[in-house]
Amino acid sequence: MCTVQRWPLPETIPPGVEVWLLKLDLQLPVPDSDLSLLSENERIRALRYRRQEDQVRSAVTRAALRRILGARAMLRPDKLDLVVNCHGKPRLQDDLGIEFNVSHAGCFALIALSTNGQVGVDIESHDDGIDAKSLSPYVFSSLERRSGLRLADEAEDFIERWVAKESVLKALGLGISEHLQAISILPGNGQCNGQCYEIAHDNPDWAGIKVWSIESPVGYAAALAVKNHDSFLDSCEVSQQHQGAL
Secondary structure, three states, rough: EEEEEEEEOOOOOOOEEEEEEEEEEEOOOOOOHHHHEEEEEEEHHHHOOOOHHHHHHHHHHHHHHHHHHHHHOOOOHHHEEEOOOOOOOOEEOOOOOOEEEEEOOOOOEEEEOOOOOOEEEEEEOOOOOOOOOHHHHHHHHHHHHOOOOOOOOHHHHHHHHHHHHHHHHHHOOOOOOOHHOEEEEEEOOOOOOEEEOEEOOOOOOHOEEEEEEEEOOOEEEEEEEOOOOHHHHHHHHHHHHOOOOO
């Protein structure tokens, strides 16, 4: 079981993008009504998890995604064909003009939909036990470290920057671990009311990517990234040539 609500977004996010928040009941098994919407592979993958809460996160979130996509595409949720790219990012097999992305952590999940370009979303819990100091050299680029960011001893700041970086990589359809230092997430330039970051990279194929910090439940951090080619999206993107090597 879960509750689903349309989630508020910053005004600077382009039209055609929406986010839904799911609150998952991890104490109950996956309902048959949700399992019936999944493909055979989705059911196998979800039920392969040994812990019930992991089964719920996987199956209930995917069923909710199918319901939302089905409503937008005016198709039965169980008839949607979902495929993944080489890095595991899912998409609709048929080109219906809808991009989507999903993330879950703890008892919450986020589903992002876009008719205005590629989209990536991430939510993580603020884990007081995270060893941010040890992880920072692997997560943050040299540019991020040179920019004066002092994240190593601040677990919450670490998570805030992490969700921004992961949502960007998910929007680009890239593997997370092998591309963490290919982009730099920097403080915004003041044009987005503190809700967006600047993104530095040296790959022309990644032009038009932008990321925002979005509202999240207490104890969590969340971010949303959108990639399109509208000119207004370039205001918070920084060319790597002007920032020095990563």
